Amino acid sequence: MSPAASPSATETALVRLFERLDAVHVDVPLLQPAEPYLDSTGEALRRRIFLTRGEAGEVLCLRPDFTIPVCLAHIAAPSALPRRYSYLGPIFRQGRAGEGEFRQAGLEDLGDPDKAKADARALLATLEALAACGLANVETDVVLGDQALFEAFLAGLGLPESWQRRLVRTFGDDVLMRAALADLAQHDGWSLAGLDPALRRLAAGKDVDALIEAVEGLKAEGGLPPHSGRTAPEIAQRLVEKVAFAETALSEDSLSRLREFLAIDCTLDDAPARLAHACGADIDLGRSLAFFAERAQALAEAGVDLSAVRYRAAFGRAIDYYTGLVFEARRPGVPEPLAGGGRYDRLLAYLGAKSPVPAVGVSLWLDRIEAAAR
Incomplete structure (x- = not known):
């Protein structure tokens, strides 16, 4: 939204919702330091960033999202936590069809130690936002994944840390994940020919x-x-x-179990039982599985129909700073999400906060939402 433009009905509805949710609106500059994005967002977003240089030679970019600038703004002028921030404005990414500017609104929920309730609050706010924008009666698929669960499962299988890191880097990318699993099964994914x-x-x-x-x-x-x-x-x-x-190569049984885990695709109310079955008696997910159940319970207590939300064990988002919950809402059969978000508990400390800050957020794609509401 340009400074001279009147807010759309969608923008007005979201501003009212964010006020009702006690979110503090924050404005952040269009030009941002590029380094945090280049280091923490992942290749899929990095290659779409518009880069430039400042007068002193520093590498800058047109903001490709709001999460990092909102976190930087909080670090620069810290307020008491927990605290919820809202934002609304354009972001800039190189698009496949030549477009480069998109409107986004969203929430960043910082500092709540009750992560299960904060995650549930983010998902509930997403559903409320879509309804406020006129999509209450429009069919929408909501899917969530959990990177922390995936990491716990890999550790339970006994994989070397180097392989765990490689698989985590592919989480959410089906093509890269299939290639990594094929390498893991064959021993020969990484040749040592010529090594002293x-x-x-x-x-x-x-x-x-x-x-x-x-x-x-x-x-x-x-x-x-x-x-x-x-x-x-x-x-x-x-x-x-x-x-x-x-x-390193997994045994046939272990590889089969990893594939079985990644194939889990069920309604959220069925997910705890499916996860327990995939783990059996010998893979301990530790606190991750109990937390997953607590989050589902918090959603149910907030009035969310768990049978209307899908859990996919292989679902991730192509942004590296996520650490746990990831989720998207989209129209059936449409690849681009209407909304998406997740948990990023390590990001603020990386950006310079004095101590780790638990955080979860959601971004809403306004142009897509308005098109879906027509």
Whole structure:
């Protein structure tokens, strides 16, 4: 919405809703430092960012979302927590059809230690916002996933941390996930051909200090390019991960169980039982499964019909800063979401907050919502 434009009926309805929800409206600059986005959002969003440079040479961007700027604004002028912020305005992303400006509104809920209730509040606010925008009687699919559950399941399978990190990076991307699972099943996803046997032994034993010394020696002897662009510690860590990737394969049973977990697609009221069945007696999801059930209960107590919300174990969103709940609402058969959000408990500390801040938010795509309401 440009400064001279009158607010649309959708925007007016959302402003009223946000006021009723006691959210504090925040305005943030169109130009933002690019580094937080480049470091924390993931490749899918990074490649769509409009970059520029400031007068001092700093890398800037047209804001591609509101979450990071709202968090930065809170860190710069901290207020008592918990606190709910609202926003409304344009974001900028390079689009496939040439479009680059989109209208968004949303909420960022910071600092509530009761994460189950905060997650439920974010989902409930999403449903209320869509209804306020005229979609109460329009069929809408709501789907949620949980990255924390996926991470707990991987740990329960006993995968090396390097493989857990690779699989977590692919969470929500079906193509990359299938490729990673194929590599994991075959042993040969990462070739070790040509790797010095001594380096391989040290990497397999995770003797990082000795590995760094060996890498430095090979560089000095000309066995490795002296100006490869990576330091000896970086090369050593990469070798440890590469050997772990190449030498790890899941048993057929474990791989089958991982695929069974990722195939879970059910209504939210059925999800706890389906998850417990996938885990069996030997995979302990720890606090993650109990928290999942608490969040579902909080939603039910808020009046949400759990049979109308789907849980998909493989569902994620292509933004790296999410740490737990992720969700979207969309029209049936339409790939672009009307709304989407999730939990990002590590983001504020990364951006400079003095201590970790639990946080969850939702963004609403106003142009899509208005088109769906017509």
